[in-house]
Amino acid sequence: VTTRAEAERLDAADPLAPLRDLFDLPDRTIYLDGNSLGALPRTTAARVADVVTREWGRDLIGSWNTAGWIDLPRRVGDKIAGLVGAGPGELVVADSTSVNVYKVLKAALAVAAADAPGRRVVVSERANFPTDLYVAQSVAAEHGCELVLLEPGEDPADRLDEEVAVLMLTHVNYRTGRMWDMAAVTAQAHERGVLTVWDLCHSAGAVPVDLTAAGADYAIGCGYKFLNGGPGAPAYVWASPRLAERFWQPLAGWMGHAAPFAFATGYEPAPGIGRFVSGTPAVIGTAALECGVDTVLAAEPYGGMAALREKSLALTRLFADLVSESPLGGPDGFAIESPLADAERGSQVCLTRAEGAYAIVQALIARGVVGDFRAGQDGLPDILRFGVTPLYTRFVDVWDAVEHLRQVMGTGEWREARFDQRLAVT
Amino acid sequence: VTTRAEAERLDAADPLAPLRDLFDLPDRTIYLDGNSLGALPRTTAARVADVVTREWGRDLIGSWNTAGWIDLPRRVGDKIAGLVGAGPGELVVADSTSVNVYKVLKAALAVAAADAPGRRVVVSERANFPTDLYVAQSVAAEHGCELVLLEPGEDPADRLDEEVAVLMLTHVNYRTGRMWDMAAVTAQAHERGVLTVWDLCHSAGAVPVDLTAAGADYAIGCGYKFLNGGPGAPAYVWASPRLAERFWQPLAGWMGHAAPFAFATGYEPAPGIGRFVSGTPAVIGTAALECGVDTVLAAEPYGGMAALREKSLALTRLFADLVSESPLGGPDGFAIESPLADAERGSQVCLTRAEGAYAIVQALIARGVVGDFRAGQDGLPDILRFGVTPLYTRFVDVWDAVEHLRQVMGTGEWREARFDQRLAVT
Numbered sequence: 001v002t003t004r005a006e007a008e009r010l011d012a013a014d015p016l017a018p019l020r021d022l023f024d025l026p027d028r029t030i031y032l033d034g035n036s037l038g039a040l041p042r043t044t045a046a047r048v049a050d051v052v053t054r055e056w057g058r059d060l061i062g063s064w065n066t067a068g069w070i071d072l073p074r075r076v077g078d079k080i081a082g083l084v085g086a087g088p089g090e091l092v093v094a095d096s097t098s099v100n101v102y103k104v105l106k107a108a109l110a111v112a113a114a115d116a117p118g119r120r121v122v123v124s125e126r127a128n129f130p131t132d133l134y135v136a137q138s139v140a141a142e143h144g145c146e147l148v149l150l151e152p153g154e155d156p157a158d159r160l161d162e163e164v165a166v167l168m169l170t171h172v173n174y175r176t177g178r179m180w181d182m183a184a185v186t187a188q189a190h191e192r193g194v195l196t197v198w199d200l201c202h203s204a205g206a207v208p209v210d211l212t213a214a215g216a217d218y219a220i221g222c223g224y225k226f227l228n229g230g231p232g233a234p235a236y237v238w239a240s241p242r243l244a245e246r247f248w249q250p251l252a253g254w255m256g257h258a259a260p261f262a263f264a265t266g267y268e269p270a271p272g273i274g275r276f277v278s279g280t281p282a283v284i285g286t287a288a289l290e291c292g293v294d295t296v297l298a299a300e301p302y303g304g305m306a307a308l309r310e311k312s313l314a315l316t317r318l319f320a321d322l323v324s325e326s327p328l329g330g331p332d333g334f335a336i337e338s339p340l341a342d343a344e345r346g347s348q349v350c351l352t353r354a355e356g357a358y359a360i361v362q363a364l365i366a367r368g369v370v371g372d373f374r375a376g377q378d379g380l381p382d383i384l385r386f387g388v389t390p391l392y393t394r395f396v397d398v399w400d401a402v403e404h405l406r407q408v409m410g411t412g413e414w415r416e417a418r419f420d421q422r423l424a425v426t
Numbered sequence: 427v428t429t430r431a432e433a434e435r436l437d438a439a440d441p442l443a444p445l446r447d448l449f450d451l452p453d454r455t456i457y458l459d460g461n462s463l464g465a466l467p468r469t470t471a472a473r474v475a476d477v478v479t480r481e482w483g484r485d486l487i488g489s490w491n492t493a494g495w496i497d498l499p500r501r502v503g504d505k506i507a508g509l510v511g512a513g514p515g516e517l518v519v520a521d522s523t524s525v526n527v528y529k530v531l532k533a534a535l536a537v538a539a540a541d542a543p544g545r546r547v548v549v550s551e552r553a554n555f556p557t558d559l560y561v562a563q564s565v566a567a568e569h570g571c572e573l574v575l576l577e578p579g580e581d582p583a584d585r586l587d588e589e590v591a592v593l594m595l596t597h598v599n600y601r602t603g604r605m606w607d608m609a610a611v612t613a614q615a616h617e618r619g620v621l622t623v624w625d626l627c628h629s630a631g632a633v634p635v636d637l638t639a640a641g642a643d644y645a646i647g648c649g650y651k652f653l654n655g656g657p658g659a660p661a662y663v664w665a666s667p668r669l670a671e672r673f674w675q676p677l678a679g680w681m682g683h684a685a686p687f688a689f690a691t692g693y694e695p696a697p698g699i700g701r702f703v704s705g706t707p708a709v710i711g712t713a714a715l716e717c718g719v720d721t722v723l724a725a726e727p728y729g730g731m732a733a734l735r736e737k738s739l740a741l742t743r744l745f746a747d748l749v750s751e752s753p754l755g756g757p758d759g760f761a762i763e764s765p766l767a768d769a770e771r772g773s774q775v776c777l778t779r780a781e782g783a784y785a786i787v788q789a790l791i792a793r794g795v796v797g798d799f800r801a802g803q804d805g806l807p808d809i810l811r812f813g814v815t816p817l818y819t820r821f822v823d824v825w826d827a828v829e830h831l832r833q834v835m836g837t838g839e840w841r842e843a844r845f846d847q848r849l850a851v852t
Contacts, residue, residue, distance in 0.1 A: 026484045033487045040483035048478055048710070049471060056657055057466035058452045061459045061796060069657055096705025098679025099525055126691055131680035131705065134693035138678040142568075149691070224706070231482055231495055231709035252564040253524025254557035265552055265575070265804045267560035279522025279557065280650070283657035284474070285711050370487060378691045 001318055007399035010318075016302050016311050020392045022295045023228075030397045030404075032371045035174075035202055035348050035387030038228030044291040051287045072286045073255070073277050079293045080227070080236050083305065084200060084219065085210030091238040093286055094277045095251075097201060097222045100237040101135040103249035103276055104218035105166065107239065108195045109143050110247040112165035116193055119165035123194075125150040126378055129174045132199055136168060152380070156185055160192040167194050171209065172202035172346030175374050175383050177316075177338040179207060179346045183214040190215065195243075201225060204236075205296040206312065206347035206389075208305045217243055223285075226347065226389060228292030234285050237276045244272045253278035295391055311390035312347040315398055319349045319386060322402040332409045337383055348387040350374075357382040362419035363408045369401045427744055433825035442728050442737050446818045448721045449654075456823045456830075458797045461600075461628055461774050461813030464654030470717040477713045498712045499681070499703050505719045506653070506662050509731065510626060510645065511636030517664040519712055520703045521677075523627060523648045526663040527561040529675035529702055530644035531592065533665065534621045535569050536673040538591035542619055545591035549620075551576040552804055555600045558625055562594060578806070582611055586618040593620050597635065598628035598772030601800050601809050603742075603764040605633060605772045609640040616641065621669075627651060630662075631722040632738065632773035632815075634731045643669055649711075652773065652815060654718030660711050663702045670698045679704035721817055737816035738773040741824055745775045745812060748828040758835045763809055774813040776800075783808035788845035789834045795827045 001007055011017055023039045025031060031039055055063040064070050073092040081091040094100065105122070112119050122140050124133060126149040133149070140147040145165065150156060156167055167189045172179045186196045198219040203209050205226030211219055217240050223233030248269050254260045256275040258268040269275035299308050320336050328334045337350045353360065361373040361384050371386040386401065408414050427433055437443055449465045451457060457465060481489040490496050499518040507517040520526065531548070538545050548566050550559060552575040559575070566573040571591065576582060582593055593615045598605045612622045624645040629635050631652030637645055643666050649659030674695050680686045682701045684694040695701035725734050746762050754760045763776045779786070787799040787810050797812040812827065834840050 024479070024483045026486070029486070031486060037482070037487045039486065040478065045475060045478045045483070048474055052466065052471045052474055052656070052714070053450070056463070057450045057471070060452070060455070060457060060465065061463045061798065062791070063657065095521065095525060096679065096708075098681070098705030099521060099677055101679075102677050129680075130683065130686075130689050130691065133691055134678040134680060134683060137693050138674060138676045142676055222706070230478070231489065232706045232712070234708070235705070248564060250564045250568055251525055251528050252560040253522065253527075254555075254560060255524070257556065257560060260556075261801065263556050263801050263803050265556065265559055267563050279524030279661070280648070280658045282522075282660070282708055282711050284714060285658070285708050288478070288710060365488070372487065375687065375689050377689050 001399070004396065004399050007395040010395040014311065016299065016307060016390060019299060019302065020394070022298055023392045025392060028368045030369045030401050032369065032386040032388065032393070032397070032401055034389035035225050035385070036372055037224055037231060038226060038292060038389065039392055041228055041291045041295045043294065044230065044288050047291050048284060048288050051284055069281065069283050072283060073281050076286055076290045076293060077236060079290065079297060080204060081238070083209070083296055084204050084238070085212045086238050087212065087241070090241060090273055091236055092273050092277050093223070093234045093236045093289060094281070095235055097220055097235040098131045098135055099251065100220040100235050101132050101199070102139060103237060103251055104197050104220055104239065105136060105139040105168065107247050107249045108166045108197055108218055109139065109145065111243060112195060116165065119163055120145045121148055121164045122166045122168060123148045123150065123156065123159050123164050124168045127152055127173055127175060127380055128170050129199065129201065132168060132170060157188045160189055160194050162193070164192070164194045166197060168197040168199070170199035170201065172207060174202055175380065175385070176350050177346040177348040179344055182209070182216065186214045186216050202346055208309055211238060216240065223289040223292065227289065228295050229289030230285065230292065232285065233289045233292065234282050237273070239273055239276065241272065249276055251278040255279055255281065299391065308390045312388055313342050313345070315388040315390065315393055315395065316345060316347065316349050317342070318395060319398045319402065322399065323351065326402065326406060328402070328405060328409065337381070347389065348385060350386070351384040352381045353384070356414055357384050359419040360384060360408060360414045363414040364404055366419070367404050367408070369404045427825070430822060430825050433821040436821040440737065442725065442733060442816060445725060445728065446820070448724055449818045451818060454794045456795045456827050458795065458812040458814065458819070458823070458827055460815035461651050461811070462798055463650055463657060464652060464718060464815065465818055467654055467717045467721045469720065470656065470714050473717050474710060474714050477710055495707065495709050498709060499707050502712055502716045502719060503662060505716065505723060506630060507664070509635070509722060510630050510664070511638045512664050513638065513667070516667060516699055517662055518699050518703050519649070519660045519662045519715060520707070521661055523646055523661040524557045524561055525677065526646035526661050527558055527625070528565060529663060529677055530623050530646055530665065531562060531565040531594065533669070533673055533675045534592045534623055534644055535565065535571065537669060538621060542591065545589055545619070546571045547574055547590045548592045548594060549574045549576065549582065549585050549590050550594045553578050553599055553601060553806055554596050555625065555627065558594060558596060583614045586615055586620050588619065590618070590620045592623060594623040594625070596625035596627065598633060600628055601806065601811070602776050603772040603774040605770055608635070608642065612640045612642050628772050634735055637664060642666065649715040649718065653715065654721050655715030656711065656718065658711065659715045659718070660708050663699070665699055665702065667698065675702055677704040681705055681707065725817065734816045738814055739768050739771070741814040741816065741819055741821065742771060742773065742775050743768070744821060745824045745828065748825065749777065752828065752832060754828070754831060754835065773815065774811060776812070777810040778807045779810070782840055783810050785845040786810060786834060786840045789840040790830055792845070793830050793834070795830045
């Protein structure tokens with residue numbers, strides 16, 4: 001692809017192109033940040049309005065039964081299960097990613113303590129998303145365990161000795177987009193007697209995931225990225241059926257009780273994954289999440305996750321190629337931090353540059369090209385991050401985004417002071 | 427009050443009557459279940475629609491800054507703080523009540539372990555809301571502590587010996603509406619070296635609360651009852667400023683980090699109550715909650731919480747009087763389980779009856795009188811529960827509700843089989 005017209009032809013030939021109409025996208029914006037906050041599905045506003053005005057406003061408390069509020073964590077959970085290779089009834093929507101990381105780490109350590117009491121190490125990776133590390137740090141401290149962090153490039157297998165209880169990895173790294181081979185890593189872990197926790201925040205709805213085929217033990221993920229569930233959407237949690245009932249998770253709220261409306265004094269955990277629900281479900285947020293999940297399920301007639309993946313790879317490959325083949329990858333000093341091998345790359349491309357990453361991202365945003373900046377830490381570089389969502393990202397969007405980046409560098413506008421005022425961005 | 431006309435006159439003379447217009451209430455419904463799910467404020471639908479279509483749909487990720495999403499937990503927390511006698515910056519909106527109970531119990535036990543390591547008992551009450559007990563059971567088990575439950579009528583002071591670390595009570599009981607004297611019980615606890623955790627689910631927005639004056643240690647509460655925040659609204663958590671920074675709470679998510687967007691590998695808790703935030707805030711739910719909290723704040727020009735309390739007591743007193751003075755309290759066999767002394771009663775009246783509590787509640791609901799049923803357990807009786815919300819409940823609503831109850835008993839319609847099919851109701 002060497003001209004914009006060629007990118008347009010790719011869009012014209014794209015069988016998934018009609019799916020873009022499932023979203024309300026703002027004019028004059030090239031949105032490459034669906035890996036942080038997915039775009040608004042067209043159905044969400046009406047669905048949320050109906051939940052608010054009819055289910056809540058008119059039917060009030062009766063909606064726990066008549067509108068099925070009480071079943072929301074399981075019903076929407078079942079839909080997500082279908083996207084990550086989990087069975088019906090194995091996954092629930094609940095709480096936030098951070099809270100769910102806590103639940104599964106505690107559950108995994110309880111299993112490890114019973115099966116292999118000498119194992120007192122949790123392994124994760126330094127480049128993992130901070131909330132996973134913070135919660136792991138907290139849980140490890142509570143249990144007198146050690147948290148060991150893999151350095152970039154380190155093979156987990158080299159660290160999984162007989163002291164390790166749990167390996168917790170994010171399937172697709174939030175910074176680089178590097179994707180682990182879930183089946184291979186899980187098999188290595190199991191060979192060494194180690195349980196696995198997979199964070200699917202950047203995977204569900206973005207890349208094919210098959211928790212069952214991989215033999216994974218626990219998984220969690222968020223609703224507001226590629227699942228398009230809206231800002232702060234509820235998260236989800238899965239435990240392998242062979243493990244779900246082995247212990248309580250400690251956030252033993254009433255909605256995880258076997259009979260919440262019996263108002264029994266003593267806790268009795270619900271069967272299976274049901275016990276990973278804690279408090280009253282976030283009804284409005286879960287209803288919005290369902291609309292988002294439905295946009296991914298709407299790809300089924302078009303080839304589903306496999307077709308989305310194929311398009312995602314074509315989009316990210318185009319982005320990487322355009323950067324490499326232009327002055328950007330040469331005199332402008334950008335390097336592609338994301339893996340170039342398709343099998344190792346999620347649904348984003350991330351770039352590094354010796355200076356100006358933050359300001360360059362801001363200058364692009366001022367032009368309507370929305371990617372994001374992630375600060376480097378602990379030897380990791382600052383990055384410019386560009387996510388593609390095959391449901392709505394077009395090949396011309398990638399072409400235009402790279403063209404804008406060329407112009408931002410060519411004009412030097414990124415050096416303007418207004419682009420270097422750091423704000424909190426997620 | 428012996429006629430409906432007298433009740434109408436009370437409404438006509440009620441200075442708070444205009445506040446009812448803040449709500450979208452369904453026709454032909456007498457809603458006495460705002461203690462389970464508050465009614466829909468008139469502003470909520472438009473506010474939620476704006477969050478969805480403009481803040482999310484149009485401005486996308488930029489809304490973390492431009493719409494102030496990042497500040498929501500603190501901004502709405504400050505509003506709630508004003509309703510419960512907490513200072514600005516001392517209370518945050520986060521997660522569910524169940525999850526927040528876990529946080530504060532863990533924090534309290536960490537403080538107790540440091541200050542009084544021999545204390546290994548958590549005291550609560552058998553009649554507490556189950557989720558509090560379940561989480562307390564879980565936390566006690568994790569810490570090798572014992573959970574001791576007060577029986578109904580038992581004085582906490584009698585059980586607060588030198589082995590007790592924490593006393594956790596719900597300020598207004600969810601079943602009976604019985605209200606503890608927070609200041610007196612907290613003082614007794616402190617005299618005995620015991621920390622206090624107060625559940626304000628049935629208090630905030632319903633009765634005056636002054637955490638600071640009471641010298642309380644920790645408090646949590648939900649957003650969807652008298653705060654009118656909507657189904658599954660986010661909850662809130664408060665820690666006394668003298669305790670907030672003593673320890674982490676263990677759900678150490680990135681939004682409780684001192685600098686979440688630095689993406690540091692190591693956890694460093696935010697100052698003060700900020701560390702009790704865990705994951706990404708539920709933006710849509712928190713925006714809806716803010717509309718609900720604003721309905722309570724709208725009473726300020728009318729005398730605020732004191733005026734709401736006065737009306738609430740008049741309403742519940744009328745309800746109890748009408749039941750006592752009619753055949754309901756005699757031949758029909760109802761007993762009033764809620765305290766008759768104003769100082770001991772929250773914003774509800776609960777009734778017991780030897781049989782039929784569930785079916786009677788259902789028969790009332792079929793007539794449009796929405797109270798609820800709470801199953802008895804462990805020696806506690808089944809109850810019929812009727813909440814009043816002085817923002818929107820009228821004196822004629824109470825009159826009519828009791829009249830319907832008379833008719834349900836007089837006709838015997840509650841014995842119809844259709845009223846005894848138990849459904850899950852919250």
